[in-house]
Amino acid sequence: MTVTCCSCGEVENTSADSEQLTYYYTEQYMDQMVEIIKRYNRWCSSHSTEDMKIKLIEFEDYETMSERLNIEVMSGSGPDLFSKYMNLPFEKLIENGAFRDLNGPIENDTSEDKINLDDYNQTIMDAGVYDGKRYFILRILFTLTNP
Numbered sequence: 001m002t003v004t005c006c007s008c009g010e011v012e013n014t015s016a017d018s019e020q021l022t023y024y025y026t027e028q029y030m031d032q033m034v035e036i037i038k039r040y041n042r043w044c045s046s047h048s049t050e051d052m053k054i055k056l057i058e059f060e061d062y063e064t065m066s067e068r069l070n071i072e073v074m075s076g077s078g079p080d081l082f083s084k085y086m087n088l089p090f091e092k093l094i095e096n097g098a099f100r101d102l103n104g105p106i107e108n109d110t111s112e113d114k115i116n117l118d119d120y121n122q123t124i125m126d127a128g129v130y131d132g133k134r135y136f137i138l139r140i141l142f143t144l145t146n147p
Helices: 032-046 062-074 090-095 103-108 122-126
Strands: 002-005 022-026 055-059 136-139
Touching (some): 032 055, 055 062
């Protein structure tokens, strides 16, 4: 199971990649999110939506990534997507305003492919709610095999 959430985005980012979402990983702790992001990026390339790609930032080792994550997230920057293996103090970060409530953007989305949370198991969807606000959307993968 992977937990994914978005950072608050309230801090001004002046880099050229300010609109591009980012995800940190290491070869040592590469989770399924990396493969999903790579597949998504290939889809973007094949559909002329290069500007929608997610930037994968690889670190040499987990300790270096973890140290940088903690510093950046506590200062209001860092990656936009997270996995539970990153071992961050998510509750403390939420209380310090490092993450954004996802309910507003979900409810205000007027696109044709808008996420309708009612289409999903409420128990699973509610697992991403903390103090009445949705900070996480859980992604649970199952592999079915024939015996």
